[in-house]
Amino acid sequence: MDMNLSAEDIEFRDEVRAFLNENLTDSLRTGLARTPGVFVEPDISLAWHKILYEKGWITHGWPVEDGGMGWTPMQAYIYEKEVALAGAPKPAPISLQLIGPVLCRYGTPAQKQRFIPRIRSGEDFWCQGYSEPGSGSDLASLSMRATQDGDKYVLNGSKIWTTHAQHANWIFCLVRTDTAAKKQAGITFLLVPLDQPGVKVTPIVSMSGDHEVNQVFFDNAETSVNNRVGEEGQGWEIAKFLLQNERGGSCFAPKLLVNISNLKKYAASYTTADGNSLANDPDFEARLAKLKLRAHALEFTELRIQADIANGRPAGPQTSLTKLISSNLAQDVQTLHNDLFAYEGLQLPSERPLYHDDAPTPVGSEAGQTSLAAYLNGRAATIYGGSDQVQKNIVAKRILQL
Numbered sequence: 001m002d003m004n005l006s007a008e009d010i011e012f013r014d015e016v017r018a019f020l021n022e023n024l025t026d027s028l029r030t031g032l033a034r035t036p037g038v039f040v041e042p043d044i045s046l047a048w049h050k051i052l053y054e055k056g057w058i059t060h061g062w063p064v065e066d067g068g069m070g071w072t073p074m075q076a077y078i079y080e081k082e083v084a085l086a087g088a089p090k091p092a093p094i095s096l097q098l099i100g101p102v103l104c105r106y107g108t109p110a111q112k113q114r115f116i117p118r119i120r121s122g123e124d125f126w127c128q129g130y131s132e133p134g135s136g137s138d139l140a141s142l143s144m145r146a147t148q149d150g151d152k153y154v155l156n157g158s159k160i161w162t163t164h165a166q167h168a169n170w171i172f173c174l175v176r177t178d179t180a181a182k183k184q185a186g187i188t189f190l191l192v193p194l195d196q197p198g199v200k201v202t203p204i205v206s207m208s209g210d211h212e213v214n215q216v217f218f219d220n221a222e223t224s225v226n227n228r229v230g231e232e233g234q235g236w237e238i239a240k241f242l243l244q245n246e247r248g249g250s251c252f253a254p255k256l257l258v259n260i261s262n263l264k265k266y267a268a269s270y271t272t273a274d275g276n277s278l279a280n281d282p283d284f285e286a287r288l289a290k291l292k293l294r295a296h297a298l299e300f301t302e303l304r305i306q307a308d309i310a311n312g313r314p315a316g317p318q319t320s321l322t323k324l325i326s327s328n329l330a331q332d333v334q335t336l337h338n339d340l341f342a343y344e345g346l347q348l349p350s351e352r353p354l355y356h357d358d359a360p361t362p363v364g365s366e367a368g369q370t371s372l373a374a375y376l377n378g379r380a381a382t383i384y385g386g387s388d389q390v391q392k393n394i395v396a397k398r399i400l401q402l
């Protein structure tokens with residue numbers, strides 16, 4: 001793996017940098033910086049989405065025939081790094097990183113024609129209906145039923161922890177179409193419109209006071225048979241393809257490195273009891289250095305995966321490794337952040353969002369204002385997309401061959 005940027009890569013990096021300088025407004029940057037949740041709200045993410053769409057970069061990682069840019073894996077990594085450095089929000093990851101690539105790979109020509117342009121433009125906003133009460137890690141045990149009735153499926157059951165269902169107009173669901181088959185073989189992948197009488201979205205407010213997740217109830221809800229992706233019973237295969245993108249489709253290290261260097265910046269403005277800058281406190285410096293080393297090690301692993309992809313080897317179970325490492329590291333960065341802001345970081349404003357002009361005034365600094373809520377929301381990182389224990393099982397079986 002060659003770690004040096006080629007002349008073309010440097011030219012590409014400069015192009016991305018120039019675009020970000022010109023188009024990323026202060027309000028978008030502030031929107032991300034003052035978001036303590038896992039995802040940014042659509043008023044911020046969709047504004048940036050539209051700018052990237054007009055530039056043609058919104059689905060840069062997709063196959064070229066479906067709207068991708070044909071960038072090399074290294075260019076894609078450079079892009080993510082520049083985006084993290086600039087502080088740009090992530091546009092609609094569930095639409096762009098999860099269902100989009102599934103439709104590119106498994107969608108019929110009619111499904112592609114109908115959904116892909118609307119995902120790219122941001123007209124449709126998707127949420128993910130995998131987990132159910134009682135079926136999370138053991139996803140194949142899911143029980144939401146879909147029964148075919150002429151040219152439609154009738155759906156009954158519920159999905160839980162559905163991120164941003166309150167903003168979405170479509171949900172993709174894993175459903176049980178066959179109760180007699182082996183549990184994985186009875187699962188089908190359906191696209192379901194949310195705006196219909198048989199669907200009810202109920203909020204779940206997290207311990208930070210943020211509303212990001214929901215329970216979605218289906219009571220004789222309907223979707224057309226044309227909205228089935230793949231064949232009946234092929235849902236498990238498609239689900240696994242999607243999960244690989246969810247776990248490792250993005251580059252985590254660049255954003256973590258930015259968060260770590262921000263910590264150093266914040267620390268520089270604090271003085272300890274002996275009058276020195278906190279940034280020079282040996283204990284703080286040691287903790288920061290350890291985090292930075294772990295983030296650099298993760299960056300090398302991610303670059304190795306990119307090199308594999310460039311050489312035609314799929315990312316595969318290595319994505320469980322990067323998900324495991326990055327989510328634990330992110331939590332440790334948030335812990336240091338919280339320690340750094342001490343009592344100031346203990347504020348937990350109940351109003352949301354925190355990026356509007358009428359947001360509550362912070363007790364201390366703005367970074368302190370979001371610290372505790374981000375810390376609390378960050379605990380979910382080792383649960384969603386497959387918990388730590390589930391990732392470790394995959395690493396043990398498929399990488400270590402135990």
Ligand SMILES: Cc1cc2nc3c(=O)[nH]c(=O)nc-3n(C[C@H](O)[C@H](O)[C@H](O)COP(=O)(O)OP(=O)(O)OC[C@H]3O[C@@H](n4cnc5c(N)ncnc54)[C@H](O)[C@@H]3O)c2cc1C
Pocket residue numbers: 038127128129130131132134135136137138160161162163164213380383384385386387388389390393
């Ligand atoms: C903030 C947030 C957003 C989410 N967004 C979505 C979404 O948009 N769509 C969606 O479908 N889902 C979503 N989820 C759900 C998420 O995928 C599940 O919470 C996750 O898969 C774990 O499932 P569970 O909550 O049922 O826990 P369980 O599966 O009940 O696990 C409970 C505990 O047991 C451990 N455990 C389970 N099985 C094993 C095993 N075999 N070996 C060792 N330990 C095990 C787990 O690691 C965990 O610690 C979200 C979750 C959160 C927290």
